[in-house]
Amino acid sequence: MSNGYADLGNGKVYYEIEGKGETLVLIHAGFVDSGMWDGQWQALTRYWRVLRFDMRGFGKSDPSTGPVSRRHDLYRLLKELGIGNAHLLGCSIGGETAIDFTLEHPEMVLSLTVVSGIPGGFEMRGEPPSEILEMLQALEEGDLDRVNDLQVRLWVDGPFRQPEDVSQSVRQHAAEMNRTAVRNGTWAIADASPLNPPNPPAAVRLAEINIPVLIIAGSLDNPELLRAADFLADGINGAKKVIMPDSAHVPNMEKPEEFNKIVLDFLNRA
Known part of the structure; x- marks a missing residue:
């Protein structure tokens, strides 16, 4: 490689x-x-x-x-x-x-x-997912951990499952990767x-x-x-x-x- x-x-x-x-x-x-x-x-x-x-x-x-x-x-x-x-x-x-x-x-x-x-x-x-509005509020408050959690809930879990219904290793891997983008403010900036x-x-x-x-x-x-x-x-x-x-x-x-x-x-x- x-x-x-x-x-x-x-x-x-x-x-x-x-x-x-x-x-x-x-x-x-x-x-x-x-x-x-x-x-x-x-x-x-x-x-x-x-x-x-x-x-x-x-x-x-x-x-x-x-x-x-x-x-x-x-x-x-x-x-x-x-x-x-x-x-x-x-x-x-x-x-x-x-x-x-x-x-x-x-x-x-x-x-x-x-x-x-x-x-x-x-x-x-239709209306945007509730997680979107919660994420915007969490961003304003500087609660990056909350933003990260909401992103994982929105995209990995989806609208029809609870976190416990999803592979925890997949959720953890996604959260680890997302943490960098959240810290960098990538979505809002780029x-x-x-x-x-x-x-x-x-x-x-x-x-x-x-x-x-x-x-x-x-x-x-x-x-x-x-x-x-x-x-x-x-x-x-x-x-x-x-x-x-x-x-x-x-x-x-x-x-x-x-x-x-x-x-x-x-x-x-x-």
Whole structure:
């Protein structure tokens, strides 16, 4: 395995690469870091040259000092590492990033896998989860432990389970990763008002994607995330959709063996 830091000009990003063959890029969710792919690493690097990295503000990468463009950071990283094209697999904000990157640089993307992702411009319906409002209040009060706990409840547990219903090791791992992002204030600084969002947004451009696409969602995630999965599958010609049972926003962490099989089957066909 090779690892190091890539200087993107506005901060250094930590990355790891292992394996041979075509490149597969793993893009993590917005409350964890590249460690969310620990359960996939050995299975995927057996067949692919896999790159995973910590986005700015997460994990071992530099903190964000202002709004960022995640798709532009991904482009700079791939150019810095000399990667001309790759398969993309992103979760949550990582999935949104992968979609935006695919639309902006279609010649660089061999296939696209979106996990628990929402395309830019997709309008959520109904009231936001109660945890969102509680998190904003906890942020104002500087109660970072409370923010971290609410993030885990929102994304790992989901709206239909209590903490005791979920693997404690998964919850603990997510909380450890999220602690860095909470301490860095990453969401408020970097992602609440992202830099140069695509215009028009991805939600109205999905028909332009003409590569193999896999959409994955957890059955116990917020229903609006499942509606987003339907929206993506309906909007992208030939896209395959898989709903993983008994999991929420990070199904790869909860059910790694099942997730790995789904992804490997798709990539082998792609």
